[in-house]
Amino acid sequence: xxxxxxxxxxxxxxxxxxxxxxxxxxxxxxxxxxxxxxxxxxxxxxxxxxxxxxxxxxxxxxxxxxxxxxxxxxxxxxxxxxxxxxxxxxxxxxxxxxxxxxxxxxxxxxxxxxxxxxxxxxxxxxxxxxxxxxxxxxxxx
Amino acid sequence: xxxxxxxxxxxxxxxxxxxxxxxxxxxxxxxxxxxxxxxxxxxxxxxxxxxxxxxxxxxxxxxxxxxxxxxxxxxxxxxxxxxxxxxxxxxxxxxxxxxxxxxxxxxxxxxxxxxxxxxxxxxxxxxxxxxxxxxxxxxxxxxxxxxxxxxxxxxxxxxxxxxxxxxxxxxxxxxxxxxxxxxxxxxxxxxxxx
Numbered sequence: 001x002x003x004x005x006x007x008x009x010x011x012x013x014x015x016x017x018x019x020x021x022x023x024x025x026x027x028x029x030x031x032x033x034x035x036x037x038x039x040x041x042x043x044x045x046x047x048x049x050x051x052x053x054x055x056x057x058x059x060x061x062x063x064x065x066x067x068x069x070x071x072x073x074x075x076x077x078x079x080x081x082x083x084x085x086x087x088x089x090x091x092x093x094x095x096x097x098x099x100x101x102x103x104x105x106x107x108x109x110x111x112x113x114x115x116x117x118x119x120x121x122x123x124x125x126x127x128x129x130x131x132x133x134x135x136x137x138x139x140x141x
Numbered sequence: 142x143x144x145x146x147x148x149x150x151x152x153x154x155x156x157x158x159x160x161x162x163x164x165x166x167x168x169x170x171x172x173x174x175x176x177x178x179x180x181x182x183x184x185x186x187x188x189x190x191x192x193x194x195x196x197x198x199x200x201x202x203x204x205x206x207x208x209x210x211x212x213x214x215x216x217x218x219x220x221x222x223x224x225x226x227x228x229x230x231x232x233x234x235x236x237x238x239x240x241x242x243x244x245x246x247x248x249x250x251x252x253x254x255x256x257x258x259x260x261x262x263x264x265x266x267x268x269x270x271x272x273x274x275x276x277x278x279x280x281x282x283x284x285x286x287x288x289x290x291x292x293x294x295x296x297x298x299x300x301x302x303x304x305x306x307x308x309x310x311x312x313x314x315x316x317x318x319x320x321x322x323x324x325x326x327x328x329x330x331x332x333x334x335x
Binding site for chain 2: 032083091092093094095096097129130131132133134135136137
């Protein structure tokens with residue numbers, strides 16, 4: 001599934017707690033290490049002006065279709081530090097820019113990032129190196 | 142061959158870790174006594190009002206010098222700026238404005254900028270020079286700017302750079318032409334001098 005498809009989906013509380021919506025997805029936090037990336041948190045907001053909260057990936061039961069369903073309501077009121085992948089500048093480790101991230105494809109079961117789509121073409125997840133406040137760094141191809 | 146860049150264009154280039162965080166901007170380039178390679182960079186902070194940093198970036202800590210950023214592994218590579226600039230001077234003090242002459246004593250011009258090779262080498266490959274009239278005749282009032290290769294044997298004598306005779310036989314008018322010149326590619330950029 002794509003990050004842009006997940007953004008805006010309603011977050012549904014677990015069945016025992018009623019299963020009602022508790023907010024909409026605002027972004028996904030990704031842990032980037034050398035050679036791989038995985039979604040670690042789902043960030044959501046209750047209403048347009050609500051404060052942003054985060055859910056660890058373990059609390060998520062299913063992503064899509066049409067909603068993010070939770071397994072447990074382990075909401076973190078103070079979300080961990082976060083660098084949004086979408087729109088982030090991409091730097092090759094040789095020090096040259098490679099456009100910005102347009103979208104990210106990930107596996108909804110394992111949370112692993114499969115591929116990135118940038119303004120300068122597609123990047124496999126195996127080329128990821130690190131994600132920081134300035135840029136997403138990828139290995140030269 | 143890696144991309145060539147003018148040392149002045151390195152100023153304000155961000156210093157980015159492989160983790161994707163920008164830690165500083167390049168303030169100035171530091172080179173060794175023989176003007177053969179880059180030995181490091183002095184840094185300024187990232188903020189609008191932040192001044193020069195007390196830390197500097199030695200060349201050993203540089204992962205790659207690229208077109209858009211200087212890549213480093215992590216912050217731990219930075220060293221104390223005073224220690225690095227104690228024996229070496231930055232380019233601005235040391236080379237810019239220096240006279241360039243040949244071994245035979247012919248005046249070539251004054252250094253405007255230093256051309257360095259990107260990537261992992263950090264070699265200084267040439268100089269952008271405001272050419273003296275005798276070296277490159279120019280019809281206009283201004284002296285012509287040409288790129289002169291450094292050559293293998295260069296002597297630094299005070300504020301003068303002494304180049305061997307045959308390295309200045311060919312000069313280039315612009316950076317792409319100079320890339321071809323030092324890369325050894327023949328083409329129409331090559332303007333032979335009398």
